[in-house]
Amino acid sequence: MPSPTKSATILIIDDDKEIRYSFERVFSTREFRLLNAASGEEGIEIVRRESPDVVFLDIRMGGMSGLETLQHLRSVDPKSMIILMTAYGTTQTAIEAMKFGAFDYLMKPFDTKKVLGLTEGALKAREDLRKIRNDRPVLDSDDYKEGIVGRSEAMQEVFKVIGQVAASDVTILITGESGTGKELVSRCIFQHSQRHNKPFVAVNCAALPENLIESELFGHEKGAFTGATSHRVGKFELCDGGTIFLDEIGDMSPQTQTKVLRVIQEGEIQRVGGSKTIRTDVRIIAATNRDLEAMVREKTFREDLYYRLNVVRIRLPSLRERKEDIPELVEYCLQKLRKSRKSDVKKVSPEVADVLVRNDWAGNVRELENVIYRSAVLAQGDAILLKDLPEEIRKAAGAGAPLKSAPQPDSPSPQPESAAAPQPEIEGFGGASPDASVAVEEEWDMRRAFDVLYDRMRKESHETILDTLEREMILRALIETNGNQVKASAILGITRATLRKRIKQFSLKDKY
Ligand SMILES: Nc1ncnc2c1ncn2[C@@H]1O[C@H](COP(=O)(O)OP(=O)(O)OP(=O)(O)O)[C@@H](O)[C@H]1O
Numbered sequence: 001m002p003s004p005t006k007s008a009t010i011l012i013i014d015d016d017k018e019i020r021y022s023f024e025r026v027f028s029t030r031e032f033r034l035l036n037a038a039s040g041e042e043g044i045e046i047v048r049r050e051s052p053d054v055v056f057l058d059i060r061m062g063g064m065s066g067l068e069t070l071q072h073l074r075s076v077d078p079k080s081m082i083i084l085m086t087a088y089g090t091t092q093t094a095i096e097a098m099k100f101g102a103f104d105y106l107m108k109p110f111d112t113k114k115v116l117g118l119t120e121g122a123l124k125a126r127e128d129l130r131k132i133r134n135d136r137p138v139l140d141s142d143d144y145k146e147g148i149v150g151r152s153e154a155m156q157e158v159f160k161v162i163g164q165v166a167a168s169d170v171t172i173l174i175t176g177e178s179g180t181g182k183e184l185v186s187r188c189i190f191q192h193s194q195r196h197n198k199p200f201v202a203v204n205c206a207a208l209p210e211n212l213i214e215s216e217l218f219g220h221e222k223g224a225f226t227g228a229t230s231h232r233v234g235k236f237e238l239c240d241g242g243t244i245f246l247d248e249i250g251d252m253s254p255q256t257q258t259k260v261l262r263v264i265q266e267g268e269i270q271r272v273g274g275s276k277t278i279r280t281d282v283r284i285i286a287a288t289n290r291d292l293e294a295m296v297r298e299k300t301f302r303e304d305l306y307y308r309l310n311v312v313r314i315r316l317p318s319l320r321e322r323k324e325d326i327p328e329l330v331e332y333c334l335q336k337l338r339k340s341r342k343s344d345v346k347k348v349s350p351e352v353a354d355v356l357v358r359n360d361w362a363g364n365v366r367e368l369e370n371v372i373y374r375s376a377v378l379a380q381g382d383a384i385l386l387k388d389l390p391e392e393i394r395k396a397a398g399a400g401a402p403l404k405s406a407p408q409p410d411s412p413s414p415q416p417e418s419a420a421a422p423q424p425e426i427e428g429f430g431g432a433s434p435d436a437s438v439a440v441e442e443e444w445d446m447r448r449a450f451d452v453l454y455d456r457m458r459k460e461s462h463e464t465i466l467d468t469l470e471r472e473m474i475l476r477a478l479i480e481t482n483g484n485q486v487k488a489s490a491i492l493g494i495t496r497a498t499l500r501k502r503i504k505q506f507s508l509k510d511k512y
């Protein structure tokens, strides 16, 4: 028996003294902590106090009935695994009771082996559940807290839909090319849902062979197939009350599709090789990078399941369709690297920025992330330079000209340069230190910023360019100095009187 059973606490709730004695005999030789209750009421009190791992509960008792007790127990401590005990003839009630969340049931009279087998199964399920709950902090890690990057219109649309649907229990289908963030979005929906305190379980339907995926999802009974040496609780059952993420749903076999359809329609599952019907309440989020509509036409994906899943559709844009998000994604990746202390790199050179924006990113954000990670590892200073990028990326962006291996001591002062032009060896300026190279790059950044500003304002601004710039700079200085006009005017290089005039002119009074 696995180690978690060693210190496990077992509670027997039965008004029949004989039964309680027989349990004592079963468990006495082993290292369990055994508790007894002679009524439902007493049992509930003990559960409240002791949170036992497994509860054996008699269905037919004087006072509070087994079914009533079961419902109370579920709300007092949803983590306890409850096994119902039933006499011959009350099987139907037991099946009903399963629907209220019992783990299993035991038919009287029972033998030691059966009791121990069920206890072991219940403890294993409890342990699995605990693991799922313990996995959850991963979702609270910084990666996910910072959320999903994307200012592009396409991503803003995605955020809107997430906001609209997260709180409801509606089934969601997420589609998009590989690496576009389908799993990330599913976790985000989960975190914003009312089920965020319940388990989130991800199952990759493509990663497991057919016979295992069913057992993974629905569980199996002992002996259901070769190798099924004990019974196993599936993800749908474990995830009761929570959210299940069915990844790569387009790779699911027709047989499994039928079973998943049943869960969605009826909220019911059956373990493989079992006949018990088990109720489960899960929210389903499915994802695929395949063309489900085409699969429905080709009859490789069930049409009825397709419609059940496609209640709300979130289509994630490819990175090619939202290139304006690339700089922020790069920044985000670098931040992640710094936080995890994998790299100190703070920025990318302007040429690298160009190449990254021009690349087509067949592997989307995942590929971009990988490229940034790989390049950051190679970078020597605190910036990624063209030479650090993988060759295939440089080539694909037309920046694949052979790199000069030696530094160029007499390089001219930096000029904006297309990515296709020969590599500017920034760190080579007169043998400059990494700090100097960063200074050069900062100057580049400034120029680039002015270019962007000028272009934007030429196109968009109704005010004059200088007024807009002046207003923005004054506002920043005021914010930085907490509204201290003496300090702000010193930063800006104007008199305090001029500053006051400008604050009035630009209506900045309430803005800082
Ligand atoms: N908008 C985004 N902002 C920040 N990071 C993102 C974004 N989209 C994806 N990522 C990151 O890219 C990587 C791939 O994302 P994810 O696994 O969610 O993609 P996927 O669509 O499920 O891919 P696949 O189809 O290959 O399973 C992850 O590391 C994720 O954190």
Ligand SMILES: [Mg+2]
Pocket: 182, 183, 247
């Ligand atoms: Mg995925």
